[in-house]
Amino acid sequence: MTPxxxxxLTLRGIEKRYRNKTVLRHIDLTLARGQILTLIGPNGAGKTxxxxxxxxxxxxxxxxxSRAAGLRIGYMPQKLALDPTLPLSAGRFLQLxxxxxxxxxxxxxxxxxxxxIDHPVQGLSGGETQRMLLARALLRKPDLLVLDEPxxxxxxTGQEALYLLINRIRQRLxxxxxxxxxxxxxxxxxxxxxxxxxxxxxxxxxxxxVSNDPAFVELFGSRTALYTHHHDHHHDLDxxxxxxxxxxxxxxxx
Amino acid sequence: MPExxxxxxxxxxxxxxxxxxxxxxxxxxxxxxxxxxxxHGALLGMALSMxxxxxxxxxxxxxxxxxxxxxxxxxxxxxxxxxxTLGILAHSALALGLVAITLIPGARADMEGLLFGxxxxxxxxxxxxxxxxxCLVATLLWKLWRPLLAITVHLDLAQVEGVAVARMTxxxxxxxxxxxxxxxxxxxxxxxxxxxxxxxxxxxGLARNPESMVVMASAIGATAVAAGxxxxxxxxxxxxxxxxxxxxxxxxxxxxxVPARLES
Numbered sequence: 001m002t003p004x005x006x007x008x009l010t011l012r013g014i015e016k017r018y019r020n021k022t023v024l025r026h027i028d029l030t031l032a033r034g035q036i037l038t039l040i041g042p043n044g045a046g047k048t049x050x051x052x053x054x055x056x057x058x059x060x061x062x063x064x065x066s067r068a069a070g071l072r073i074g075y076m077p078q079k080l081a082l083d084p085t086l087p088l089s090a091g092r093f094l095q096l097x098x099x100x101x102x103x104x105x106x107x108x109x110x111x112x113x114x115x116x117i118d119h120p121v122q123g124l125s126g127g128e129t130q131r132m133l134l135a136r137a138l139l140r141k142p143d144l145l146v147l148d149e150p151x152x153x154x155x156x157t158g159q160e161a162l163y164l165l166i167n168r169i170r171q172r173l174x175x176x177x178x179x180x181x182x183x184x185x186x187x188x189x190x191x192x193x194x195x196x197x198x199x200x201x202x203x204x205x206x207x208x209x210v211s212n213d214p215a216f217v218e219l220f221g222s223r224t225a226l227y228t229h230h231h232d233h234h235h236d237l238d239x240x241x242x243x244x245x246x247x248x249x250x251x252x253x254x
Numbered sequence: 255m256p257e258x259x260x261x262x263x264x265x266x267x268x269x270x271x272x273x274x275x276x277x278x279x280x281x282x283x284x285x286x287x288x289x290x291x292x293x294h295g296a297l298l299g300m301a302l303s304m305x306x307x308x309x310x311x312x313x314x315x316x317x318x319x320x321x322x323x324x325x326x327x328x329x330x331x332x333x334x335x336x337x338x339t340l341g342i343l344a345h346s347a348l349a350l351g352l353v354a355i356t357l358i359p360g361a362r363a364d365m366e367g368l369l370f371g372x373x374x375x376x377x378x379x380x381x382x383x384x385x386x387x388x389c390l391v392a393t394l395l396w397k398l399w400r401p402l403l404a405i406t407v408h409l410d411l412a413q414v415e416g417v418a419v420a421r422m423t424x425x426x427x428x429x430x431x432x433x434x435x436x437x438x439x440x441x442x443x444x445x446x447x448x449x450x451x452x453x454x455x456x457x458x459g460l461a462r463n464p465e466s467m468v469v470m471a472s473a474i475g476a477t478a479v480a481a482g483x484x485x486x487x488x489x490x491x492x493x494x495x496x497x498x499x500x501x502x503x504x505x506x507x508x509x510x511x512v513p514a515r516l517e518s
Binding site: 057073075080085140 | 458
């Protein structure tokens with residue numbers, strides 16, 4: 001892992017067991033300000049468990065988690081299963097974290113859904129829900145944003161827009177971002193570094209490096225071709241973000 | 255109005271004050287079966303109160319609290335699904351309560367009152383107990399409203415944001431145990447859950463936010479109490495079931511008259 005001056009978060013030798021099954025072992029990772037790190041891995045790879053350990057929701061059975069003093073974490077959960085009988089508007093959803101409605105309006109404005117402030121949460125589309133969850137995470141003025149499958153239930157165009165938004169937020173707040181995805185190709189353009197997880201860390205490095213790693217190919221190999229089309233439209237984006245996936249896609253096609 | 259009817263009305267209104275908000279939480283958090291289990295345990299509480307001659311409300315509240323803690327412990331061990339755990343505890347507690355009451359001489363006569371409520375026989379002391387408990391629970395709800403709502407909307411998110419999740423969940427269960435203990439007087443063991451969920455469900459169509467739903471649920475509960483007591487007085491109906499049926503009627507009216515709801 002690239003040495004960083006002041007890590008916000010350091011995990012060393014993390015291990016987690018449920019009953020007799022070891023779901024995580026030998027997990028080391030470091031996250032520094034401004035860095036985007038993506039966890040990928042198949043279902044059951046321990047991604048959510050690792051996220052919960054980072055968030056402090058679960059205690060590891062072995063290893064240490066050290067967070068920078070006063071670290072503020074903003075968390076965007078994977079999904080929101082709100083009972084239909086609970087009448088809650090997007091604005092009120094945010095007010096659960098921050099009573100000051102002006103701050104809630106500002107957060108909704110930043111994620112582009114201020115017009116939905118009075119809209120019932122259950123009536124929001126997938127992308128709108130993700131933006132509302134992101135807005136709530138922003139209310140914490142986070143040093144570290146933890147995003148669990150941030151583009152879940154969002155169509156391809158919406159995914160691009162959402163990743164751009166996440167990148168803008170990273171630049172504005174200069175925060176670190178830990179993201180979970182089940183597929184590398186969806187996040188290629190949006191991440192600096194990737195950890196491929198399957199109980200242990202199979203491989204890590206730049207998205208380009210990971211996608212060519214034998215361990216990654218073994219886990220995800222057959223799916224590679226499926227997502228190549230997705231990167232055809234990246235020419236609109238910020239050039240530095242674009243090059244990696246475009247290059248990689250061409251190699252994958254070759 | 256005869257005095258017993260005034261007392262019954264006061265008792266019913268005190269109970270509706272808190273069945274509204276707690277019923278809303280039961281509906282939002284899908285805890286209907288949990289409430290039912292506590293309610294069934296209430297019968298065991300009554301049996302114990304007769305056995306040891308302690309105040310019924312206290313005995314019922316204690317048994318309900320013990321049951322709530324037992325459910326939580328069993329859920330955490332994850333041996334069985336929550337559904338099955340609750341099913342076992344609910345019916346075991348009910349059966350145990352029925353057996354225990356049968357074994358106590360002289361207690362058997364009032365079985366109907368225990369199962370279906372005996373609000374028309376409520377004493378001034380009992381009305382006082384109901385109101386003290388209701389005010390206590392209402393104050394707690396007022397103080398803990400935002401964290402309680404936060405854990406209902408998303409548990410992990412609330413915890414990351416610093417809500418004391420375990421303590422809030424426990425507080426909610428304890429309040430529910432207290433409310434079951436006082437609601438038992440009004441509608442009896444078998445109909446407590448109805449008094450919790452039907453007014454809340456009826457309020458859903460009318461409410462724009464959680465607070466208005468809670469207030470409306472209490473208002474609907476109070477209306478149902480008044481209407482049920484009226485029916486009991488006029489047509490000699492059993493009061494507890496008449497109260498529940500009044501709430502059901504309001505629920506059906508809310509379905510008919512409230513415009514199509516926004517659902518997922």
